Amino acid sequence: xxxxxxxxxxxxxxxxxxxxxxxxxxxxxxxxxxxxxxxxxxxxxxxxxxxxxxxxxxxxxxxxxxxxxxxxxxxxxxxxxxxxxxxxxxxxxxxxxxxxxxxxxxxxxxxxxxxxxxxxxxxxxxxxxxxxxxxxxxxxxxxxxxxxxxxxxxxxxxxxxxxxxxxxxxxxxxxxxxxxxxxxxxxxxxxxxxxxxxxxxxxxxxxxxxxxxxxxxxxxxxxxxxxxxxxxxxxxxxxxxxxxxxxxxxxxxxxxxxxxxxxxxxxxxxxxxxxxxxxxxxxxxxxxxxxxxxxxxxxxxxxxxxxxxxxxxxxxxxxxxxxxxxxxxxxxxxxxxxxxxxxxxxxxxxxxxxxxxxxxxxxxxxxxxxxxxxxxxxxxxxxxxxxxxxxxxxxxxxxxxxxxxxx
Ligand code: CTP
Numbered sequence: 001x002x003x004x005x006x007x008x009x010x011x012x013x014x015x016x017x018x019x020x021x022x023x024x025x026x027x028x029x030x031x032x033x034x035x036x037x038x039x040x041x042x043x044x045x046x047x048x049x050x051x052x053x054x055x056x057x058x059x060x061x062x063x064x065x066x067x068x069x070x071x072x073x074x075x076x077x078x079x080x081x082x083x084x085x086x087x088x089x090x091x092x093x094x095x096x097x098x099x100x101x102x103x104x105x106x107x108x109x110x111x112x113x114x115x116x117x118x119x120x121x122x123x124x125x126x127x128x129x130x131x132x133x134x135x136x137x138x139x140x141x142x143x144x145x146x147x148x149x150x151x152x153x154x155x156x157x158x159x160x161x162x163x164x165x166x167x168x169x170x171x172x173x174x175x176x177x178x179x180x181x182x183x184x185x186x187x188x189x190x191x192x193x194x195x196x197x198x199x200x201x202x203x204x205x206x207x208x209x210x211x212x213x214x215x216x217x218x219x220x221x222x223x224x225x226x227x228x229x230x231x232x233x234x235x236x237x238x239x240x241x242x243x244x245x246x247x248x249x250x251x252x253x254x255x256x257x258x259x260x261x262x263x264x265x266x267x268x269x270x271x272x273x274x275x276x277x278x279x280x281x282x283x284x285x286x287x288x289x290x291x292x293x294x295x296x297x298x299x300x301x302x303x304x305x306x307x308x309x310x311x312x313x314x315x316x317x318x319x320x321x322x323x324x325x326x327x328x329x330x331x332x333x334x335x336x337x338x339x340x341x342x343x344x345x346x347x348x349x350x351x352x353x354x355x356x357x358x359x360x361x362x363x364x365x366x367x368x369x370x371x372x373x374x375x376x377x378x379x380x381x382x383x384x385x386x387x388x389x390x391x392x393x394x395x396x397x398x399x400x401x402x403x404x405x406x407x
Contacts, residue, residue, distance in 0.1 A: 001027070001028050001029070001083050001084060001176075001180045002028070002029045002031070002081055002082045002083055002084075003023055003028045003029065003030050003031070003082060003083070003084045003085075003086055003176060004030075004031045004032075004033060004078055004082040004084070004085050004086070004110070004114075005019065005020060005023070005030055005031070005032050005033070005086050005087075005088065006033045006034075006035070006085060006086065006087040006088075006090075006094075006107045006110070006111075007032060007033070007034045007035065007038040007042070007047070007087075007088070007089070008035055008037065008038055008087060008088075008089050008090055008091040008093075008094045008107075009035050009036070009037020009038045009039075009040060009041060009091055009093075010037075010038075010041070010089040010091050010123050010124060010166075011041060011123075011157040012088075012089040012123040012157075012165070012166035013038050013041040013042045013089060014041065014042055015088070015089070015166050015169055016032075016038075016042070016047075016088055016089070016169075017042065017046050017047065017050060018169040019086075019088055019169035019172055019173060020032065020047060020050045020051060021050065021169075022169045022170050022172070022173035023086075023173050023176060024050075024051075025173075026173055026176075026177055028173075028176065028180075030050075030051050030053075031051065031053055031056070031078060031081075031082060032044075032047040032048075032051055032053070032055045032056070033055070033056045033057075033078070033106055033107050033110060034047070034055055034056070034057050034107075035094070035105060035106075035107050036057070036058075036105065037091070037093075039057060044057055056074065056078065056106050057106070058105070058106060074106075075106055075109045075110040075113055076113050078110055079110055079113035079114045079115065079116075082114075082116060083116045083117070083180070084116055084117050084118075084119060084176055084179060084180065085110070085111065085114050085116060085117070085118045085119070086119045086120075086121070086172065086176060087107070087111075087118070087119070087120050087121065088119075088120075088121035088123070088149075088166060088169075088172055089121060089122065089123035089124075089166045090120040090121055090122045090123070091122075091123070091124055092122070092124045092128045092129075092131070092133075092134050092137075094107070094108070095120070095122060095134060095137045095138060095141065096133065096134075096137050098111050098120075098137075098141060099136075099137040099138075099140040099141050100137075117146075117147065117179050118141075118144075118145075118146040118147070119146070119147045119149065119172070119175060119176060119179065120141060120146055120147070120148050120149070121149040121151075121166055121167060121172050122134075122138070122148070122149075122150075122151055122164075123151050123164060123165060123166035124151070124164050125156060125158050125160070125162075125164055126156060126160060126162025126163050126164040127162075128164070129151060129162075129163050129164045130163075143241050143244070144244055145243070145244025145245060147175060147179065149167055149171065149172055149175055150163075150167075151163055151164050151165050151166060151167065152165045152166075152167050152168075153165070182226060182227070183227050183394075184227055184228040185227055185228070185394040186224055186227040186228045186229035186390065186393075186394060187227075187228030187229070188228070188229075189224075189228075189229040189230070189269050189270055189397070190229065190230045190232075190267050190268050190269045190270070191221075191224050191229045191230070191231050191232070191268070191269070191270045191271075191272060192231075192232045192234065192261065192264050192265075192268040192270070192271050192272070193217050193220055193221045193224070193231060193232070193233050193234070193271075193272045193273075193274060194217060194233075194234045194235070194236075194257060194261065194272070194273050194274060194275035194277075194307070195212075195214040195216070195217020195218055195220075195221065195233060195234070195235050195236065195238070195274050195275055196212055196213070196214030196217065196235050196236030196237060196238040196275055196276070197209045197210045197211070197212040197214075197236045197237065197238075197275070197276050197277075197278070198236045198251070198252065198253050198254045198256075198257055198275065198276075198277050198278045198304075199236070199237055199252050199253065199278070200253055200254065200278045200280065200281035200282060200304070201253070201281075201282065201285045202282055202285065202290065202299065203285060203286050203288070203289050203290045204285075204286075204287070204288070204289055205289055206289075206290070208278055208280065208281070208282075208301075209237075209278065210276050210278065210358070211358045211359045212236070212238075212275070212276035212358055212359070213238060213239075213240065213358070213359045213360075214235060214236065214238030214240055215240060215359075215360075215361065215382050216274050216323075216363060216382050216385070216386070217233065217235070217272075217274035217275060218233070218235075218238070218240055218242075218243055219382040219383045219385070219386035220272055220274060220386040220389060220390065221233040221243050221246045222243035222244070222246065222383070222386070223383065223386040223387050223390055224272075224386075224390055225243060225244065225245040225246050226245075227390060227394070229270075231243075231245070231246045231247065232246075232247045232249065232264050232268070233246050233247065233248045233249070234249045234251060234257055234260040234261055234264075234275070235248055235249065235250055235251065235275075236251060236252065236257065236275055236276075237250075237252060249264075253278075253281065253304075254277045254278055254281060254304035254305060254307070255281070255304070255305065257275060257277060257307060258305045258307045258310070261307055261311065262310075262314070265311075265314065265318075268318060269318055269319070270318060270319040270320075270321070270393060270397070271311055271315065271318060271319070271320050271321065272321045272389075272393075273307065273308045273311065273320075273321065273322050273323060274323045274347070275307075275323075276325060276358075277304060277306075277307060277308075278304055279303060279304060280301035280302065280303060280304060281301060281302060281304050282299065282300070282301055282302075283302045306341070308320075308322045308341045308343070309340070309341045309342075311341075312341045312342030312343060313342065315342070319344050319345070319393065319396065319397060319400075320341075320342065320343045320344050320345075321343060321344065321345045321346065321347065321389075321393060322337060322338060322341055322343040322345075322346045322347070323346065323347050323348070323349075324337045324338075324346055324347070324348040324349075325349060325351045325357070325358070326348060326349070326350055326351065327350065327351060327352040330348050330349075330350055330366060331348065331366055331368070331374050333348070334346050334348030334366065334368050334374075335368055335372055338368050344370055344396060345367065345368060345369060345370065345392060345393065345396060346367075346368040347365050347366075347367050347368075347389055348365060348366045348367075348368060348374075349363055349364065349365045349366075350364070356378075356379055361381060361382060362378065362379050362380060362381055362382065363378055363379070363380070363382050363385045364376075364377070364378035364379040364380075364385075365377050365378055365385055365388075365389070367388070367389060367392050369392065369396070370396070375388075375392065377389070
C-alpha cells in the first residue's frame with residue numbers, strides 16, 4: 001500500500017524515522033512530507049535515506065519556469081498516488097489547521113486534496129492535549145471519519161508526566177495495517193438503514209417514544225460505508241453525530257420514516273431496519289396542550305404502519321434485514337417475526353438487561369439466517385456487532401448471487 005507520512009514539528013519527530021521503518025517492514029511504500037517546523041527537529045536527509053525518495057518540504061520548492069507549475073500541483077499528484085495519509089506527530093497546530101481547512105503549506109494542502117484514509121497520531125504537551133480547543137478540533141476530525149491514535153501517558157519532553165507522548169511507531173504501523181486489510185465487500189451495494197426511535201405526538205409538547213439511542217443503526221451505517229457501500233441512513237431523533245460518508249435523512253414519526261424508506265426503495269439493494277418504530281400513534285393530535293384534570297386520562301391510539309412488513313411485501317429481489325427487540329423467548333419470537341414480515345435475515349436482541357441493547361454501547365444478538373439457524377454475537381461493542389451483522393449480510397449476498405448465476 002502507498003502511504004504518505006506527514007511529519008509535524010514536535011520533539012517526537014525523531015520517532016517518525018522508526019515509523020518509516022515499521023511501515024516499510026509491513027510492505028508499505030512510504031513518501032515523507034515534512035512541515036517547516038519538523039525540519040527544526042530532524043533533517044529531511046534522514047527520511048530521504050530511509051525511503052530512497054525525495055522528501056517533500058515546501059509547497060513551492062522550486063523557483064521559476066516549469067518547475068513552479070509542477071511543484072504547485074504536486075500535492076494533487078501525491079494525494080492521488082497514495083491510499084493512506086498518516087500524520088505523526090500531529091501537533092496541536094496541525095490538528096487546528098486540518099480541522100479548519102487552512103492550507104498554507106504542502107502538508108495542509110495535501111490534506112485538503114486527499115481522498116483516502118487519514119490516520120492522525122497527535123503528540124504534544126499534556127496541557128495542550130487537554131485544552132478545549134484541541135478537544136474541539138479532534139472532535140471535528142473524528143467526525144470526518146479520521147482514525148485518531150491517542151497519545152500515551154508518560155514523561156514528556158517538557159519534563160512533566162501526563163498524556164501527550166507519541167505512541168510506539170509499531171502501534172501506529174499496526175493501525176495502518178488494520179485499515180489496509182479492511183474489507184470492501186459491500187462495494188456496489190446501496191444500503192438503506194433505519195435507526196433510532198420515532199416520536200409520536202400527543203399534543204404540541206408531548207410525545208410517545210422509546211429508549212432507543214440509534215447507536216446500533218449508526219454503527220451499521222458507519223461500518224457499511226467503510227466496507228464500500230453507498231449508505232442512506234433514515235434516522236429518528238437521536239443525539240449522536242452522523243457517520244462520515246453516509247447520507248442522513250432525519251425523521252420524527254413512523255409515518256415520516258415510512259415515506260423516507262419507500263422514497264428511496266428504488267435505488268436500494270439492501271434494507272436494514274434497526275429502528276425502534278413506535279407501534280401506536282395519535283391520529284388526531286390536539287392543537288392545544290392537554291390540560292391536567294383530576295380524572296383518569298385515556299388516550300386513543302391507532303397502530304402505526306409496519307414499515308418492515310410493507311418492505312417485505314414490496315422488496316422484490318432486495319435483501320431485507322429486520323430487527324426484533326424482545327424481553328423473552330428471543331429466538332422463537334425472532335423466527336416468527338422474520339417469517340411473518342418476509343425478511344431474509346433478522347437480528348434479535350434482548351432489551352431488558354443492563355448495559356446491553358437499548359441505549360447502551362454494547363450489544364449481544366442472535367442473527368437469524370434464512371435457514372432459521374441462529375448465530376450468536378457478543379456481548380461486544382456495537383461497532384463489532386455491526387461488523388458481524390454485515391459479515392452475514394455480505395455472505396448471504398454472495399450466496400444468492402452464486403445461486404442466481406450458476407457457473
Ligand atoms: N418495525 C417497523 N414498523 C413498525 C414496527 C416495527 O418497521 N411500525 C420494524 C422494526 O424496525 C424492526 C422490526 O419491525 O425491524 C421489529 O420490531 P419490534 O418492535 O421488535 O416488533 P413489532 O413488530 O413491533 O412487534 P412487538 O412490538 O409486538 O414485539
